[in-house]
């Protein structure tokens with residue numbers, strides 16, 4: 001049941017705690033005898049989100065196993081309100097897996113938006129780009145093995161050599177190589193992550209993860225998902241007006 | 244199955260996620276193919292704790308429902324790495340429940356340790372203290388009702404009066420009144436909390452909660468509990484040497 | 487230069503680091519050679535706020551000394567992204583200072599908004615409320631001294647008695663007693679605090695602190711203040727539409 | 730006054746707030762009238778550290794400008810209790826600067842410690858490693874320019890081509906390329922960072938930064954530095970005993 005993403009990535013739910021009812025339960029602790037009036041759960045959830053009473057959303061927790069290119073991991077890790085365990089390239093040899101964009105994702109540099117993509121490259125330019133990315137990535141892995149003096153399967157290449165330490169050899173791999181981690185976060189901070197990363201300003205390669213996770217949120221906590229969607233569309237409208 | 248504490252308090256596990264195996268699972272993601280050598284789970288857990296590789300312990304999460312005196316809540320809330328929803332005395336009327344120490348807990352001011360207790364008060368002095376605490380607490384609640392112009396059960400006292408807002412009336416209650424909250428935390432930060440609050444320097448009234456939670460940790464994650472106990476005893480020894 | 491608030495409270499800037507220029511400087515590190523286009527600082531600051539690129543605002547830091555009633559401190563401390571050192575009632579004797587609302591702040595319980603105040607109490611009801619609050623607070627302090635067997639100035643009341651430990655005696659004081667702390671926070675989280683606590687839903691007694699701090703922000707980082715004000719008014723408009 | 734590190738890196742203090750006296754000042758707020766006994770500042774600082782009363786150390790703040798290889802940045806960023814603004818390779822073109830270890834740092838894989846380095850490589854093996862790292866890094870930058878269709882100085886290579894978006898082209902660069910950021914942290918969390926990263930288990934390339942920062946700490950807050958050093962040596966002794 002992992003959701004497959006990009007060419008070798010995935011996101012998979014390992015475990016979770018709580019659901020829509022847990023948000024409501026926590027809110028009712030706060031309101032005590034005073035909440036009788038907001039009788040419907042979905043209404044209460046919308047009320048909480050609208051009034052930025054965010055702590056009840058922290059009462060749900062979810063843990064993902066994610067496989068993702070390193071340059072995506074670098075953006076993702078900037079969200080500090082989460083718990084992470086990443087595969088260690090100091091301890092272990094990385095897999096021969098790297099990301100090459102699908103042809104329809106080979107965007108040219110956008111001219112107006114300085115941090116985005118414009119038209120998709122085509123014809124010979126696109127072909128050259130893909131060839132170069134693939135060749136460089138393949139060569140990098142061969143050289144990684146050569147530096148380690150060890151193959152992906154752990155066998156020694158040349159018994160006469162010692163091999164460079166793994167913590168050093170990995171520095172020769174490019175940023176499109178895949179890493180993996182466990183990432184655990186509460187629902188409030190997950191929504192914050194999604195609002196920034198399932199957004200049109202986010203880079204496509206992290207957005208596909210965010211969208212897959214938004215879909216998981218929809219099935220996990222449908223009432224929270226709905227309140228969040230309403231709220232974001234409000235926000236979208238807001239920024240359309242140039243606020 | 245709530246653990247009852249002090250005269251009206253309790254701590255109760257509402258939900259949890261993960262256990263000893265979840266810590267190990269996360270550590271093995273980090274170490275990848277490289278962990279074969281540390282083959283035993285309990286050994287790996289001790290290794291992680293000794294080397295302060297703390298992130299695998301963040302992979303477990305637990306949610307408590309706690310009822311506690313306000314002055315204890317004031318100490319507890321200083322631990323920021325947790326998620327909290329507290330009963331709101333702005334929305335709702337507080338219960339008529341306050342803490343009075345058991346006679347064997349009526350410590351006099353310690354002379355050497357400026358923030359602790361010394362000998363237990365006895366005889367007439369102890370009796371006077373208990374009488375005064377009880378009377379003041381009772382009176383405070385009557386006055387709370389009077390200010391609200393409402394009784395604990397919600398009935399109006401004098402229809403000719405409006406009653407002071409709940410958010411104001413509560414300020415007349417003393418710090419020994421009980422509040423309650425949901426408190427959710429990851430295992431790493433729970434251990435940090437316990438190391439500070441199940442400690443002999445902590446005030447008795449928070450220590451009883453910490454000790455009850457330590458006991459819950461023991462049943463929840465026995466291997467982590469054991470590693471933590473070893474580690475703390477090391478620490479204790481350390482400070483015995485005046486480090 | 488402390489700003490005096492309520493009857494005995496204050497907020498005072500102890501130190502700060504950075505200003506509008508520090509926000510811009512940090513943003514320009516991110517954008518590198520790519521920022522030439524957004525040439526004006528105030529414009530860049532508005533751009534950052536609108537796009538929720540919040541980390542440059544974390545580059546400024548401010549430290550306040552605050553004196554505030556305990557029930558206000560209880561709301562305030564819920565903001566976890568700050569550094570705090572509070573006066574310890576375990577170590578030291580509290581001052582005889584408590585909060586009594588000004589007559590025009592004696593709100594009755596609001597009927598519609600379950601957590602707010604409605605009309606101001608008047609006449610005999612108001613007088614009775616003020617009398618009761620004042621008397622109870624005075625009595626509480628006398629009893630606090632009696633429990634401690636020590637007066638505010640540290641002198642012993644009855645040499646034949648031991649006196650209850652400070653950490654216990656303080657529990658008899660009501661929530662309107664004053665405490666004080668150093669509170670240090672980055673500008674981003676300060677703005678978040680202010681957006682929640684300088685808001686009309688916040689209790690009056692914390693709002694006066696937030697408003698005084700907003701005024702300090704205005705003088706400290708005028709361009710950030712202006713961007714924040716624009717942004718909030720957008721938000722206000724948003725919630726007026728019932729989003 | 731930047732401290733130069735590795736072949737192109739540096740760490741530079743941009744700004745700071747507070748010093749030894751600020752730690753003491755905050756602690757004295759907590760202890761109030763009760764601190765007269767600990768009269769000496771350096772003694773009070775040691776007392777705080779030994780009793781893990783860590784919040785006064787959060788009252789100092791420091792901001793660094795750091796230039797560092799990406800694989801070092803990936804370790805560093807795992808410390809979440811800091812504020813960061815990094816150079817954006819989505820907005821701007823990266824510089825042609827990459828890290829190649831000095832010959833005496835070309836450690837072979839350690840055999841016992843699975844995540845460290847052993848003997849230094851020598852002779853032909855060392856030469857081959859250095860040649861390969863340098864060539865691959867050079868080639869990577871040429872290909873980066875080719876993908877962008879732009880040179881480091883911003884000039885266009887081939888007007889007939891569009892050039893790949895910067896956010897994509899960067900993924901072909903290896904992890905030894907340099908990035909830079911502003912990194913702001915409080916003293917307590919800086920010490921925590923240093924205790925993990927100025928440690929012998931840390932990778933050499935991050936350790937040199939940690940050691941340079943430790944030296945800055947020594948000049949900035951000498952009393953805190955001394956207390957920290959005492960405390961760590963205790964800890965070192967502790968782990969020697971296999972605790």
Ligand SMILES: Cc1cc2nc3c(=O)[nH]c(=O)nc-3n(C[C@H](O)[C@H](O)[C@H](O)COP(=O)(O)OP(=O)(O)OC[C@H]3O[C@@H](n4cnc5c(N)ncnc54)[C@H](O)[C@@H]3O)c2cc1C
Pocket residue numbers: 080081082083084085086087088273274296297298299301324429431432435807808809810811918921925926930931932
């Ligand atoms: C020698 C060494 C080897 C390592 N090997 C690996 C590895 O193989 N794989 C790997 O993934 N990592 C590895 N790490 C990284 C390590 O797991 C930590 O991520 C890193 O050391 C940062 O430590 P920290 O979490 O204590 O620091 P910070 O993130 O600065 O946190 C300090 C404290 O603040 C609290 N805190 C801050 N943020 C949060 C939050 N969001 N939730 C809960 N509490 C929070 C916690 O109490 C924490 O202890 C290694 C580190 C070292 C030093």
Ligand SMILES: Cc1cc2nc3c(=O)[nH]c(=O)nc-3n(C[C@H](O)[C@H](O)[C@H](O)COP(=O)(O)OP(=O)(O)OC[C@H]3O[C@@H](n4cnc5c(N)ncnc54)[C@H](O)[C@@H]3O)c2cc1C
Pocket residue numbers: 030031053054055056058081186188189192323324325326327328329330331564565566567568675678682683687688689
């Ligand atoms: C009008 C009003 C009414 C309220 N009523 C109630 C009530 O009835 N009951 C009640 O309990 N509270 C109540 N609160 C308090 C409220 O729930 C928040 O605790 C408080 O507003 C602090 O907000 P915050 O969590 O966003 O701030 P901060 O704690 O400063 O956090 C800012 C952001 O940092 C992140 N963060 C910081 N620490 C953590 C952490 N440990 N784990 C995960 N993420 C973290 C989150 O993304 C958070 O949004 C009320 C607040 C207001 C303004």
Ligand SMILES: Cc1cc2nc3c(=O)[nH]c(=O)nc-3n(C[C@H](O)[C@H](O)[C@H](O)COP(=O)(O)OP(=O)(O)OC[C@H]3O[C@@H](n4cnc5c(N)ncnc54)[C@H](O)[C@@H]3O)c2cc1C
Pocket residue numbers: 321322323324325432435439440444445446566567568569570571572573574759760782783784785787810915917918921
């Ligand atoms: C015996 C005892 C006596 C005490 N006396 C006093 C006193 O007199 N006055 C007083 O004010 N307090 C006092 N305290 C409280 C103490 O200062 C701490 O606030 C409390 O113990 C929580 O500890 P913590 O900060 O490590 O926990 P948490 O807040 O859970 O933090 C854990 C770790 O996470 C990181 N972290 C979390 N949030 C932040 C943040 N916002 N910014 C930076 N880092 C963060 C830090 O690395 C921190 O070490 C006392 C505590 C004890 C146990």
Ligand SMILES: Cc1cc2nc3c(=O)[nH]c(=O)nc-3n(C[C@H](O)[C@H](O)[C@H](O)COP(=O)(O)OP(=O)(O)OC[C@H]3O[C@@H](n4cnc5c(N)ncnc54)[C@H](O)[C@@H]3O)c2cc1C
Pocket residue numbers: 078079080081082189192196197201202203516517539540541542544567672674675678809810811812813814815816817
């Ligand atoms: C489209 C886009 C472009 C970006 N471009 C850049 C760029 O060019 N350069 C760059 O450096 N970054 C860039 N970022 C990253 C951005 O600056 C944030 O680091 C990232 O979005 C994480 O957001 P956050 O800090 O709100 O999330 P979290 O770290 O999860 O924090 C959530 C909230 O918790 C609180 N919090 C958590 N940890 C701390 C802490 N240690 N101290 C204080 N408060 C804390 C804060 O209130 C924060 O708002 C970009 C992000 C996006 C979405």
